[in-house]
Amino acid sequence: MKDILTAPFIVELCRTCSNMYAHGWDERNGGNISILLDEAQVGEYLDLSTVQRSIPAGFSAPELAGKIFLVTGTGKYFKNVAYDPARNLGIVRLDESGTAAQLLWGFSDGGSFTSEFAAHMMSHAVRLTADPKHRVVMHCHPNNLLAMSFVHDLDSRAFTKTLWQMCTECIMVFPDGVNVLPWMLCGTTAIGEATAQQMRSARLVVWAQHGIYGAGADLDETFGLIETAEKAATVYLKIAHLPWKQTITDAQLHLVEERYGVTAREGWLD
Ligand code: 2HA
Numbered sequence: 001m002k003d004i005l006t007a008p009f010i011v012e013l014c015r016t017c018s019n020m021y022a023h024g025w026d027e028r029n030g031g032n033i034s035i036l037l038d039e040a041q042v043g044e045y046l047d048l049s050t051v052q053r054s055i056p057a058g059f060s061a062p063e064l065a066g067k068i069f070l071v072t073g074t075g076k077y078f079k080n081v082a083y084d085p086a087r088n089l090g091i092v093r094l095d096e097s098g099t100a101a102q103l104l105w106g107f108s109d110g111g112s113f114t115s116e117f118a119a120h121m122m123s124h125a126v127r128l129t130a131d132p133k134h135r136v137v138m139h140c141h142p143n144n145l146l147a148m149s150f151v152h153d154l155d156s157r158a159f160t161k162t163l164w165q166m167c168t169e170c171i172m173v174f175p176d177g178v179n180v181l182p183w184m185l186c187g188t189t190a191i192g193e194a195t196a197q198q199m200r201s202a203r204l205v206v207w208a209q210h211g212i213y214g215a216g217a218d219l220d221e222t223f224g225l226i227e228t229a230e231k232a233a234t235v236y237l238k239i240a241h242l243p244w245k246q247t248i249t250d251a252q253l254h255l256v257e258e259r260y261g262v263t264a265r266e267g268w269l270d
């Protein structure tokens with residue numbers, strides 16, 4: 001067996017958590033990440049027949065039965081993940097019923113997975129049907145997207161169009177747009193279901209007055225999605241209170257679509 005602390009999925013998640021903390025997106029225990037792992041890949045590091053303990057999931061996701069996830073722990077601080085991965089992270093396998101998680105590694109202080117496990121697992125199930133390459137769900141609290149959710153209309157199309165207009169590359173990075181959920185109680189199955197529902201049509205879902213969810217094929221892609229939306233929100237907040245002399249028009253956004261071979265969400269450009 002190889003040393004799991006050298007596994008690329010652990011090393012890369014540690015780096016990502018430190019980076020997100022450095023961006024100010026994950027104060028205290030804010031934020032959570034889960035990654036769908038390949039069974040053969042994990043098998044190089046762990047004996048998959050040894051279950052340390054079973055943790056009730058609090059919901060049912062039978063479509064994920066048997067799947068293995070690397071996930072951040074509840075109450076754990078992103079800034080600390082790299083210093084003690086075995087305490088702050090866990091590797092769990094959803095059991096046959098999809099209602100409990102079998103702990104294979106980690107949460108070494110007796111801890112458990114993120115309080116947003118429902119939102120993560122339900123989003124994975126939805127994104128996997130939309131995109132077989134999907135692997136990562138990431139949640140964090142980026143300052144400017146959060147601030148924007150106080151002052152901007154929460155209609156998903158209007159919110160997305162504002163972001164697309166803030167930097168030319170936004171529409172290339174997230175042509176599927178951003179879906180916005182109104183404020184809801186976090187940590188519940190209800191917000192998990194609502195998030196997953198929004199993930200059917202977009203890889204970014206804003207939780208108003210809370211933060212954002214991103215989904216993608218790997219950590220870099222998912223981080224990059226959130227980073228680009230957050231950049232656009234930063235520009236928006238710098239100019240929202242000033243008179244605008246010009247913006248990027250829908251005709252110009254259509255030129256970006258044509259030149260770069262991306263297709264904006266159906267009906268969202270005029
Ligand atoms: O666990 O971000 O939404 C911290 C959170 C919950």
Ligand code: ZN
Pocket residue numbers: 030031139140141186210211
């Ligand atoms: Zn949060």
